[in-house]
Amino acid sequence: MSIFIRTFAWLLAAAVTFATLGPPGLRPHSDLGQDGEHALAFAMVGLAFGLAYPRRRPLIAAVAVVLIGVLELMQFWAPGRHARLVDFLVDAATACLGFALAAAADWLLSHFRTSSAVTSEGPAE
Numbered sequence: 001m002s003i004f005i006r007t008f009a010w011l012l013a014a015a016v017t018f019a020t021l022g023p024p025g026l027r028p029h030s031d032l033g034q035d036g037e038h039a040l041a042f043a044m045v046g047l048a049f050g051l052a053y054p055r056r057r058p059l060i061a062a063v064a065v066v067l068i069g070v071l072e073l074m075q076f077w078a079p080g081r082h083a084r085l086v087d088f089l090v091d092a093a094t095a096c097l098g099f100a101l102a103a104a105a106d107w108l109l110s111h112f113r114t115s116s117a118v119t120s121e122g123p124a125e
Contacts, residue, residue, distance in 0.1 A: 002052070005048065005051050005052040006052040006053070008048055008052075009045070009048035009049045009051075009052040012044060012045055012048050013045055013048075013049075016041050016042065016045055017071060019041065020071055020072075020074075020075065020081075021071070021074055021075065021078045021081065022078075023079075023080060024080045024081065034087075035086075035090050038087060038090045038091050038094070039090055039094040040094075041091075042068065042090070042091040042092075042094045042095040042098065043094040043095065043097050043098040043101075044098060045064070045095055045098060046061070046064065046094065046095035046096060046097060046098020046099045046100075046101075046102070047098035047099070047101050047102050048098070049061075049064060049098075049099070049102075050098060050099040050100075050101070050102025050103060051102045051105070051106075054102070054106055057099055057102065057103060060099075061095070061096055061099040064092075064095050064096075064099070065092045065095065065096070068088060068091045068092050068095060069088055069092070071091075072084070072087055072088040072091070
């Protein structure tokens with residue numbers, strides 16, 4: 001399962017990179033608007049990487065924020081693209097939200113595992 005999640009996370013990161021730096025005409029569009037599209041994409045990236053690398057989540061989150069900044073700056077050299085501070089802020093914040101959701105999911109899973117292990121053992125005699 002881990003290899004699947006890691007592969008998915010890296011493929012998602014590649015897709016988001018292409019959508020960010022590729023030709024504007026090839027970027028997927030939705031009814032969410034530009035900020036909504038950014039928020040959804042980077043929240044998914046944060047969630048995917050947060051689930052893929054749970055033991056290194058804080059480090060990966062910090063690296064993600066730095067790389068999101070680099071990705072935004074690279075738009076200065078991408079034809080038809082433009083770097084904006086608000087895009088960086090939305091992207092970084094929602095990626096961190098994705099990492100937080102991954103941490104919450106891990107906590108809930110471990111909490112339910114602990115609860116079910118205690119109840120399956122039955123009362124102590």
